[in-house]
Amino acid sequence: MLDALKVVTIVVVGVMVGVEFSVAFVINRILDALPGDNGQLGRAHGGRMLGAVMPVWYIGSLALAAVWAIAGxxxxxxxxxxTAAALLILSVLMSVLLLVPINNRSKTWTxxxxxEDWKEQANRWDRFHAVRVAVxxxxxxxLAAALV
Known part of the structure; x- marks a missing residue:
């Protein structure tokens, strides 16, 4: 049973990392290159869509890691x-304190x-997000190293 928990945790966290890496280094760069207001509109839509999913994903990842830490x-x-669970706690704190306030504003923008400073706020979100991705x-x- 513990082995199944480890696999599920690795997959859930790994997919989350892939999505967040893609947002940081692919999707937002594509959106920023779109003409006119399309990039800002795309970011607002992404903020609404991912803003609904990511809290569950982050908390779920943390819960899985915590159960793994306790069970194993x-x-x-x-x-x-x-240590991985502590980093996931840090990522949740970063989200709540730094990223969510900006996201909550920007997802309503048209x-x-x-x-006037919307680009600066978007750039600040991008910088915080890049640090969170590293975390x-x-x-x-x-987590992967703990398996070997």
Whole structure:
């Protein structure tokens, strides 16, 4: 049963890392290159869509890692799992404190109502997000390392 939990945790966290990496280094770059207001509209739509899914994904990933850490407390690699869970806690805190406030504003923006500094806010979100991606990649790597 613990082996199944480990596999599910690795898959859930790994897919989350892939989505967030894609947002940071592919999707937002594509949106930023679109003409006119299309990029901003795309970011707003992505903020609404992913903003609904990602809280469950982040909390679910953290819960899976925490259960793994508890269930496998005496197993080899448990320190790596605990550290990964701590990094996932950090990613949730970063989300709530840094990224969600910007996302909650930007997902409602249209070309008619966006603030003058909307690009600066989007760039700030991108920078925070890149750091968060690095944190969850590290958590994923630690979880994978705990298997060997």
């Amino acid at each position: 407390w005496h197993d080899h690699g448990s320190g790596l799992v605990v 070309p008619e109502n966006r603030p 969850i990649i590290a958590a994923f790597a630690l």
